[in-house]
Amino acid sequence: DAMVIQNPRYQVTQFGKPVTLSCSQTLNHNVMYWYQQKSSQAPKLLFHYYDKDFNNEADTPDNFQSRRPNTSFCFLDIRSPGLGDAAMYLCATTTSGTLEQFFGPGTRLTVL
């Protein structure tokens, strides 16, 4: 089945230690999104790629970076995680002409 895959599902890191979260998709979608979702809150868009074009949200901290080496993969890098960065991180995809975003299962990040 075509899907959006996120690895790992659970990630524990230490305060200030860089961490990378991974997203891959078999849908061949050209748009990929990264959301941050804190407990009992709505998903908050961090940034998205439209093809190779990177679109950062104005209020996304510089601590968050992203890479998209090819259509299938997208990475979220947190350079110096703080306690406030503990959250579920969701990856989603869509393609031009459709309006549904397809979400991965998420990576729950814990910062110690």
Next chain:
Amino acid sequence: AQSVTQLDSQVPVFEEAPVELRCNYSSSVSVYLFWYVQYPNQGLQLLLKYLSGSTLVKGINGFEAEFNKSQTSFHLRKPSVHISDTAEYFCAVTRKNSGGSNYKLTFGKGTLLTVNP
């Protein structure tokens, strides 16, 4: 800019009872509307969407929603819920004709539906 208000943060109901989850939106332009469901420790799954046409939209798992332009609402309903419907439900909007690099969803804060036996 668009905004979404989900009036109830939690809705407890008994199994087989009807349920309505409320969603109101604010936008200066025409919008598309969505309901997503999130089961514990999972990603979001699309329940249904309103793009145009009939204001009553049917989705998966027996859910339906009605778009009311005059009241700027898009309430989600199910006539008889099951234990398995226990989940977080998010209403979302995007601006019409916002395809391409501008396609972004604005989510409400979510409503936790708890179905009790």
